[in-house]
Amino acid sequence: MAVSSSSSGSANALACFHASLLAPQTRRTAVASASPRRDSVRMRASTAAPVELKKTVWVWTENRQVMKAAVERGWSTFLFGSKDLGEDWSSTARINPLFIDGPEIFDGENQKVAEISQVSSPRELELVQPDNVEVKNIVIDFRGGWQVIPAENIVAAFQGCRGTVLAVSTNSTEAQVFLEALEQGLDGVVLKVDEMDDIIKLKDYFDRRNEAKSQLPLTKATVSKVEVVGMGDRVCVDLCSMMRPGEGLLVGSYARGMFLVHSECLETNYIASRPFRVNAGPVHAYVTVPGGKTSYLSELRSGKEIIVVDQHGLWRTAIVGRVKIESRPLVLVEAKDNSGDDTYSIFLQNAETVALITDDTGSSGRTAIPVTSLTVGDEVLVRKQGGARHTGIEIQEFIVEK
Template sequence: MDMLLPSLSLSYPKVAGKWQNCRKFLGTNRVAKMCAFTPSNSKKKTVWIWTENKQVMTAAVERGWNTFIFPSNRQDLALEWSSIAVIYPLFVEEGRQIDHEHKSVAAFAEISSPQQLEQFQISEEQADKVVVNLLDWQVIPAENIVADFQGTQTTVLVVSKTQSEAQVFLEALEHGLGGVVMKVEDVGAILELKGYFDRRRDVDSLLNLTKAIISHIQVTGMGDRVCVDICSLMRPGEGLLVGSFARGLFLVHSECLESNYISSRPFRVNAGPVHAYVAVPGGKTSYLSELKSGKEVIVVDQRGMQRTAIVGRVKVETRPLILVEAKVESENESYSILLQNAETVGLVSPLHGEGHQRTTIPVTSLKVGDEVLLLLQGGARHTGIEIKEFIVEK
């Protein structure tokens, strides 16, 4: 097998030539970055594509994934695709993957049993890169691999056939593996994986929360309010972004704090009435009434750090409500939210330098002049997506 492709540069000069032109056009550093592995303990994940479908190739390249794996007998396909797109082709050999210069890029192993996984080893010269095909099983082996390679410089990519399968590998034991090889012939799988990364990219950026001053408080009547129970524990300062209008979402604190009234429930946010908007991944909003088990929401803290959480349960119950309005000093706009009138429901306060910080203000203790945190954004929404159009909400 080592002599099967003695020199891709000689056997397929156009492929090698196109790669050299790619280096000249993009520059050595950019090419290196495009094809480099990412350490498994980094947030950024590596994606390679294994396909013989031209539409899948096009969709992947358009989304920034340029590394493609080919069987050793499909050099003709690599040549054809290299003539229409800037790609980095790799070829499967026995126990490894090689590039166009016949250099070993990664070890390759197919594992179908716990015994094979336990015995799995890679040579020292390939110790920083490995592609694993776990065949018909995934979750526990993925966790074992994450545990085995933690603290090393080895990047492990696992072959996946669907977005949901890839998600298991990318999130195993919280940190996940270094990346995935999407072995698919369906364009939809590429689009779904890109959507997954787009939603997770929210976590890499801080939200710009704005200080607002409470301007009006009014006890109203009864309404159907929503408690959102997520599948994660929240810490002091964390909650959900909720508001009557999408243009201004209040940071509503979780029930993680100890209280004289009820036991701490660090998985819960008493979020507001059914009509209210709540922030969800991808820069979108959802009505609280639309949330259900399995959906995702954005959890945010006082600094604006955000993370994605899965909804485990939603409770809708009729409770007394209180109207809260706030204004930002630099503008005349008024923002409002309705919340259950209860001591365990609170809004998050801004940070003020070092020292003791007030994390939350219960709505029952709110006063005109108190400061709370808002997320300001465009007001017009269509199915939760921000759009540019004239709109008046009051």
């Protein structure tokens, strides 16, 4: 493998940390999912759980404040260009120092743990191949302006290999590009920055995408009222992602109880499947977005992130591609949790393609119940949470909603 040189004896430092990032499939495991038979709207959803994928991030910095920001977030392995600097920084924080020597990276026992390679042409990219790898970790510094396509080529070339491949990123946005290349992404990034803002943004990115540890608790609620109420302005949310049977958005008239509204991924005799769409409800309704927040449906815009949830509470983020607001006939649905203490409500368009998600553990095997077939006594899934909100953020205050 062609290895570039870097300035030895540099005062540069790398802050190394690991974070978990959920992805639909790992580099080592291809997950093939066959489309389930769509005989009716009442059907079972896939129970396959997402696979957890570990990502490695090294932060390259000369800024002590950036180092402190990493330590405060639990990241404690650092790489230094000089042992003097490593000892200096070790005096202010409990860290695990590693060291750069030219194009190579060593641990405290002088064992080589990584090599650094510059890639600025297709020929240099070809030299970075699994058969040429002699160390556990490979750090690639993409030069010449091209990043996405070379990163995708590396992901394809190294799939199934044990080596860890990282790319040098000069900001959190570039890091995200490398982490998502060909959906799986590289194994990690080297974040070469001197601003704490990039540390914060990348950590926030991992927090928002760390779906494996963020399963949302859902509970059953019993439908107590179904009433056609007249016309209203309802919102269709079209995503830049496909949804599977059993997935939808959390929507509700009250933030204290959000209904799981199914996507239009199911085919019928009268209309084609639209697996990117959720006919979510009227403009006033709340919808769950990342960060434990809610947004009004009327506030959604192209490019905004939203949370897609399945009937088991597993969630993932998706990007809003388009929002359509149109006047349509509405139906009011009210439901009570099984304790009988709280009542939740939601307005939905009165159409066969609009459905609420129910638990699939019962004998009926139903997953989605169309609002046109919904009756008193049916059980649907809701998410219970705090009701008081300020700009979508949950707060502690007295509130009455009815």
